[in-house]
Each structure stands twice: as structure tokens, then as C-alpha cells.
Amino acid sequence: GDSVTQMEGPVTLSEEAFLTINCTYTATGYPSLFWYVQYPGEGLQLLLKATKADDKGSNKGFEATYRKETTSFHLEKGSVQVSDSAVYFCALIEQAGTALIFGKGTTLSVSS
Amino acid sequence: DAGVIQSPRHEVTEMGQEVTLRCKPISGHNSLFWYRQTMMRGLELLIYFNNNVPIDDSGMPEDRFSAKMPNASFSTLKIQPSEPRDSAVYFCASKLNRAWFFGPGTRLTVL
Numbered sequence: 675g676d677s678v679t680q681m682e683g684p685v686t687l688s689e690e691a692f693l694t695i696n697c698t699y700t701a702t703g704y705p706s707l708f709w710y711v712q713y714p715g716e717g718l719q720l721l722l723k724a725t726k727a728d729d730k731g732s733n734k735g736f737e738a739t740y741r742k743e744t745t746s747f748h749l750e751k752g753s754v755q756v757s758d759s760a761v762y763f764c765a766l767i768e769q770a771g772t773a774l775i776f777g778k779g780t781t782l783s784v785s786s
Numbered sequence: 787d788a789g790v791i792q793s794p795r796h797e798v799t800e801m802g803q804e805v806t807l808r809c810k811p812i813s814g815h816n817s818l819f820w821y822r823q824t825m826m827r828g829l830e831l832l833i834y835f836n837n838n839v840p841i842d843d844s845g846m847p848e849d850r851f852s853a854k855m856p857n858a859s860f861s862t863l864k865i866q867p868s869e870p871r872d873s874a875v876y877f878c879a880s881k882l883n884r885a886w887f888f889g890p891g892t893r894l895t896v897l
Binding site for chain 1: 790817819821827828829831834836841842877879881884885886888889890891
């Protein structure tokens with residue numbers, strides 16, 4: 675079945691460091707891909723998405739590119755801030771699907 | 787709109803007790819999802835409804851779990867009897883077209 679694998683955390687960075695969180699997926703068709711963020715004590719919020727190969731999703735300085743050839747959707751940010759500390763989830767949904775399928779989440783901790 | 791509303795936000799109960807979690811989706815959204823979040827397994831889909839009808843409950847772990855959606859503005863997830871391994875954060879989400887909105891979650895602790 676469809677699945678999402680993302681790098682184990684926690685990821686600990688200093689402010690202004692470069693961030694990469696790896697995400698790869700397995701799907702039978704051509705899914706849409708998402709990154710969600712969960713701040714402490716809150717629900718999940720959509721961070722960015724991409725719906726077809728080579729699309730780049732971006733928001734709040736975060737970017738991810740849909741790479742069909744490597745079945746990947748890695749999240750990057752050039753300069754993280756303390757306020758970026760959160761849990762990040764990679765997710766997919768098939769074209770004809772209804773429910774999001776999530777990775778296990780990666781905890782990011784940024785210190786000043 | 788207030789977003790997806792879940793209650794209670796925190797629940798502590800003893801093993802064997804019945805637990806009911808509640809969700810109010812965003813008005814006008816026609817799909818509702820229950821997810822469970824644990825450290826070991828991440829976010830798992832338990833069940834989802836479309837137009838108040840349960841479509842896929844294959845993620846419900848066992849018969850102790852049941853979910854209902856009596857109308858478009860309310861859903862419950864019930865665990866009876868509860869067990870310590872049910873301790874987790876339970877999220878409700880509602881969807882319209884291809885946009886999902888998650889509630890803040892209910893943190894359940896079963897002692």
C-alpha cells in the first residue's frame with residue numbers, strides 16, 4: 675500500500691542554520707504531496723504542497739520539490755528560526771484517494 | 787469560523803472505563819476523519835466519513851473502538867473499555883474538496 679517515510683528525529687539546529695528533512699514515498703499512482711507542521715499543543719497545519727512532478731511548494735521560507743524519479747519530497751529552509759521548532763509531517767494522497775497518509779513526523783528543535 | 791473543534795482537550799481515565807471523544811467539523815465540510823497519533827506509529831487513520839456515512843473503518847484497531855456521525859456537525863469516537871495502550875492524541879479533521887483542516891486534538895491518558 676501507499677506509504678511515507680521520513681527521517682528520524684529529533685533534528686537539533688542553531689538559529690540561521692540550513693534545514694533539510696528527508697521524505698520519500700511509495701504510491702501506486704501519481705499522488706499529491708504535502709508537508710504539515712504541528713506546533714506544541716496544536717493541531718496540524720498545512721505548510722506547503724505539490725500536486726505533480728517537478729512542482730515546487732513553498733511557504734514561510736520552506737520549500738519542497740516533487741521528485742518523481744527519486745519518489746522524494748524533501749523539506750528545506752535556508753535559515754531556521756527558533757519559532758520553526760515544531761513537528762513536521764510529510765503526507766500524500768492518491769489522485770483518487772480520500773484520506774491523507776502521513777509519515778511518522780520529524781521533531782525540529784531550533785536554539786538561539 | 788472557529789475551525790474544527792474537539793473536546794475534551796485532555797482526558798485522563800482508568801483502565802476499563804468508557805471514553806468518548808467529540809468533534810465538530812467546519813460547517814459545510816462533507817468529509818470527517820479520525821486520526822490517532824502515537825510516538826511509535828505516528829499518525830494513523832482510524833476511520834473517515836463522507837456525508838455522515840462511514841466509508842472506511844479499516845484503521846479502527848479493534849471492536850473496543852466505535853465512531854458515529856449522527857449529523858453533519860457532530861462526530862464521536864468511543865472506546866469501551868479503554869486500555870493503557872489506547873493512550874495517544876486523537877485528531878479530528880474535516881475536508882472540503884482537497885483541503886483538510888485539523889482540530890487541536892484530544893490527549894487521552896489511560897492509567
